[in-house]
Amino acid sequence: MSDLxxxxxxxxxEALKRMINSKLYWIDIRKAIDTCPGMxxxxxxxxxxxxxxxxxxxxxxxxxxxxxxxxxxxxxxxxAEKLAASGEIKFSPCHEHNTVGSMTxxxxxxxxxxxVKNEEYxxxxxxxxxxxxxxxxxxxxYYDSYVHDSLKWIEDVLAPVMKAVVAKTGPFDVKRIISRxxxxxxxxxxxxxxxxxxxSLEISPYLQEIDFDRKDRRDVxxxxxxxxxxxxxxxxxxxxxxxxxxxxxxxSTIVTGIARNGxxxxxxxxxxxxxxxxxPASPITGLFFGNYTLDDAQxxxxxxxxxxxxxxxxxxxxxxxxxxLTKGSVDMALQYTQRFQSITIGxxxxxxxxxxxxxxxxxxxxxxxxxxxxxxxxxxxxIAHKNGGQIGVGNSKVPMEAFxxxxxxxxxxYQT
Amino acid sequence: MSDLxxxxxxxxxEALKRMINSKLYWIDIRKAIDTCPGMxxxxxxxxxxxxxxxxxxxxxxxxxxxxxxxxxxxxxxxxAEKLAASGEIKFSPCHEHNTVGSMTxxxxxxxxxxxVKNEEYxxxxxxxxxxxxxxxxxxxxYYDSYVHDSLKWIEDVLAPVMKAVVAKTGPFDVKRIISRxxxxxxxxxxxxxxxxxxxSLEISPYLQEIDFDRKDRRDVxxxxxxxxxxxxxxxxxxxxxxxxxxxxxxxSTIVTGIARNGxxxxxxxxxxxxxxxxxPASPITGLFFGNYTLDDAQxxxxxxxxxxxxxxxxxxxxxxxxxxLTKGSVDMALQYTQRFQSITIGxxxxxxxxxxxxxxxxxxxxxxxxxxxxxxxxxxxxIAHKNGGQIGVGNSKVPMEAFxxxxxxxxxxYQT
Numbered sequence: 001m002s003d004l005x006x007x008x009x010x011x012x013x014e015a016l017k018r019m020i021n022s023k024l025y026w027i028d029i030r031k032a033i034d035t036c037p038g039m040x041x042x043x044x045x046x047x048x049x050x051x052x053x054x055x056x057x058x059x060x061x062x063x064x065x066x067x068x069x070x071x072x073x074x075x076x077x078x079x080a081e082k083l084a085a086s087g088e089i090k091f092s093p094c095h096e097h098n099t100v101g102s103m104t105x106x107x108x109x110x111x112x113x114x115x116v117k118n119e120e121y122x123x124x125x126x127x128x129x130x131x132x133x134x135x136x137x138x139x140x141x142y143y144d145s146y147v148h149d150s151l152k153w154i155e156d157v158l159a160p161v162m163k164a165v166v167a168k169t170g171p172f173d174v175k176r177i178i179s180r181x182x183x184x185x186x187x188x189x190x191x192x193x194x195x196x197x198x199x200s201l202e203i204s205p206y207l208q209e210i211d212f213d214r215k216d217r218r219d220v221x222x223x224x225x226x227x228x229x230x231x232x233x234x235x236x237x238x239x240x241x242x243x244x245x246x247x248x249x250x251x252s253t254i255v256t257g258i259a260r261n262g263x264x265x266x267x268x269x270x271x272x273x274x275x276x277x278x279x280p281a282s283p284i285t286g287l288f289f290g291n292y293t294l295d296d297a298q299x300x301x302x303x304x305x306x307x308x309x310x311x312x313x314x315x316x317x318x319x320x321x322x323x324x325l326t327k328g329s330v331d332m333a334l335q336y337t338q339r340f341q342s343i344t345i346g347x348x349x350x351x352x353x354x355x356x357x358x359x360x361x362x363x364x365x366x367x368x369x370x371x372x373x374x375x376x377x378x379x380x381x382x383i384a385h386k387n388g389g390q391i392g393v394g395n396s397k398v399p400m401e402a403f404x405x406x407x408x409x410x411x412x413x414y415q416t
Numbered sequence: 417m418s419d420l421x422x423x424x425x426x427x428x429x430e431a432l433k434r435m436i437n438s439k440l441y442w443i444d445i446r447k448a449i450d451t452c453p454g455m456x457x458x459x460x461x462x463x464x465x466x467x468x469x470x471x472x473x474x475x476x477x478x479x480x481x482x483x484x485x486x487x488x489x490x491x492x493x494x495x496a497e498k499l500a501a502s503g504e505i506k507f508s509p510c511h512e513h514n515t516v517g518s519m520t521x522x523x524x525x526x527x528x529x530x531x532v533k534n535e536e537y538x539x540x541x542x543x544x545x546x547x548x549x550x551x552x553x554x555x556x557x558y559y560d561s562y563v564h565d566s567l568k569w570i571e572d573v574l575a576p577v578m579k580a581v582v583a584k585t586g587p588f589d590v591k592r593i594i595s596r597x598x599x600x601x602x603x604x605x606x607x608x609x610x611x612x613x614x615x616s617l618e619i620s621p622y623l624q625e626i627d628f629d630r631k632d633r634r635d636v637x638x639x640x641x642x643x644x645x646x647x648x649x650x651x652x653x654x655x656x657x658x659x660x661x662x663x664x665x666x667x668s669t670i671v672t673g674i675a676r677n678g679x680x681x682x683x684x685x686x687x688x689x690x691x692x693x694x695x696p697a698s699p700i701t702g703l704f705f706g707n708y709t710l711d712d713a714q715x716x717x718x719x720x721x722x723x724x725x726x727x728x729x730x731x732x733x734x735x736x737x738x739x740x741l742t743k744g745s746v747d748m749a750l751q752y753t754q755r756f757q758s759i760t761i762g763x764x765x766x767x768x769x770x771x772x773x774x775x776x777x778x779x780x781x782x783x784x785x786x787x788x789x790x791x792x793x794x795x796x797x798x799i800a801h802k803n804g805g806q807i808g809v810g811n812s813k814v815p816m817e818a819f820x821x822x823x824x825x826x827x828x829x830y831q832t
Contacts, residue, residue, distance in 0.1 A: 184601045204620050329774075354746055
């Protein structure tokens with residue numbers, strides 16, 4: 001084995017070990033401005049690789065205009081648009097603030113975030129709350145008085161209630177919920193229903209203990225009951241805390257982030273820390289609600305593909321034949337996972353899957369294997385309308401261009 | 417086709433249709449004496465076919481002595497034993513009172529029961545509550561002050577709280593929970609964890625609305641959190657309401673009940689209503705807790721095999737590779753279900769299973785097919801110590817003798 005190859009293997013082994021050994025605990029709810037490193041006033045964090053107001057996709061723009069109004073920086077959509085274009089608002093990728101955001105990912109200073117700590121490596125990661133089972137939501141690029149009120153309820157009721165709950169439960173084991181849910185039909189990206197049920201089961205007694213009005217406690221329980229994807233955002237923060245622990249290992253060719261802003265899809269690579277390698281965001285094949293079609297859809301968007309980076313989502317698809325996309329077919333679901341097996345260097349024993357005879361889900365996407373096999377990672381994802389709102393669920397692909405750029409950068413970094 | 421054969425086919429089709437069309441709603445909690453037809457003072461209902469105090473297995477005897485003391489009919493175990501042997505206590509199978517009981521099945525007049533109504537056919541069925549995650553429980557033949565206090569809490573807190581909850585929710589769809597849980601790793605007999613989680617998720621808001629002390633509401637939420645099998649007893653009542661709707665169809669050879677009392681295992685057949693066909697209760701192969709072995713175990717016991725009669729439990733084992741017995745093996749779990757396919761006449765579209773490509777679980781055990789194939793139904797079950805308490809989980813078999821007796825009786829009834 002060449003010296004370089006050996007260094008890469010060792011580095012990748014270390015990256016895999018860190019992801020496997022990560023211990024993920026939900027510990028708090030805080031405002032983004034108080035906890036996300038580098039978050040500032042008049043800054044909006046967004047999903048995906050870096051972008052500018054000019055380059056930003058329309059769904060993400062709509063969400064940013066929503067944040068500007070919600071934060072009170074402007075009173076009307078027109079004023080908000082003017083401000084956004086003025087250069088006075090900073091746009092920055094969630095990923096660069098130890099944060100992930102769903103779909104548009106739009107996160108303002110006052111947005112409450114779920115705090116997940118990786119107890120093994122000490123790092124924290126953050127994600128906003130799941131917003132609403134309704135298609136109208138800021139995370140999907142929609143903003144009006146209904147969305148404003150939803151966000152206000154999250155800030156004023158859901159967030160304080162959940163903060164009080166976690167103060168009662170103590171550090172709450174996120175990984176244990178994920179492990180159990182993988183035996184219960186979830187892949188923890190497009191389906192988090194078992195995880196949400198388990199979460200509800202676990203917090204239910206504590207929800208009785210906290211000192212809040214009965215109506216608030218009741219409304220929170222009912223919100224979780226109606227929100228099958230509620231736990232996804234805890235899982236996303238957990239996945240980010242996992243991937244970040246494996247980021248920045250010299251010589252490692254392991255992917256530690258996949259993120260899409262609706263225009264560009266970017267990957268992060270452990271051995272090339274702080275850099276993005278991008279290609280065009282792919283269209284999404286999937287099931288469209290009502291009469292919507294691909295023409296209505298914003299291309300691939302969201303930081304939620306952090307789940308695919310850590311052995312969940314499409315990587316764990318075999319666990320989730322119930323997911324609508326594979327129409328209940330065990331074989332079809334298994335094929336998605338097998339595709340991940342061809343581009344990963346190992347598996348996660350904590351994320352074991354019945355359809356793999358209890359074997360772990362594929363873990364550690366190696367940019368070299370993607371190039372060698374010509375197989376790019378597939379992502380299970382939601383579909384946003386260009387003008388905002390959810391219009392479907394489907395699959396997208398990470399563009400090969402991101403990997404060819406990454407491998408070139410890797411050669412430049414380590415072979416000169 | 418002979419005339420008799422045709423009549424049987426038509427009758428069996430009707431039996432299957434009734435089981436499939438059953439609509440199962442939890443509607444109330446009541447005391448057994450107030451609702452189970454034929455229940456009287458100084459009567460104890462028990463699991464399995466009819467028996468006498470003399471013939472009764474020791475675990476079931478222990479449970480009956482517990483009921484006698486709990487009901488206040490005797491003050492000490494010795495007094496209770498004397499009373500039981502005196503002939504002053506009536507012992508009667510749960511099944512003959514539209515009721516099913518877990519393991520020993522011991523149900524007294526004051527025992528609170530879950531009321532499930534089959535809205536399609538108008539019949540009701542009843543089952544006591546899941547008692548305790550602790551191995552010490554009356555349902556497993558154990559009685560002491562700890563068990564007394566558990567039962568008292570069920571009567572004084574759990575039952576009234578759940579009665580108030582269902583008054584808030586209105587008729588609660590049991591079949592919907594079962595259908596979803598089958599896509600989440602449950603087979604609804606030895607594993608009802610997903611169903612329990614879904615149940616908790618659904619009732620959680622209502623548990624906030626009812627007018628009970630916070631401590632009671634909290635304790636109930638915590639009890640359900642710790643009791644992975646909590647929903648089993650709702651499913652059992654639902655299965656009984658399903659099977660009873662198909663009982664008593666002339667010419668039908670479909671099994672409408674499998675029940676064991678720890679000494680005898682009996683089956684009920686639709687076309688031979690009100691009769692039992694029995695053979696010796698089988699030993700249980702399985703996983704024993706701690707150092708317990710088969711020598712410590714009471715043979716097969718409980719009415720919970722009503723689940724196997726209606727397409728759940730071992731019939732739906734393919735849905736539950738997570739179940740400890742098959743050690744996570746998808747293939748092994750599937751084999752159990754395939755065995756049921758060889759002795760059933762159809763499948764239940766409402767109980768669809770991912771590992772059958774979304775096909776329904778095998779439904780309608782035909783005594784003719786059991787005889788023809790030589791394959792008896794297998795049951796997923798708990799294991800009780802002879803002297804009471806849970807010591808394991810495993811599989812048992814319905815004795816062939818029950819089927820040979822049933823087929824002989826059928827011939828006598830319909831071929832003369």
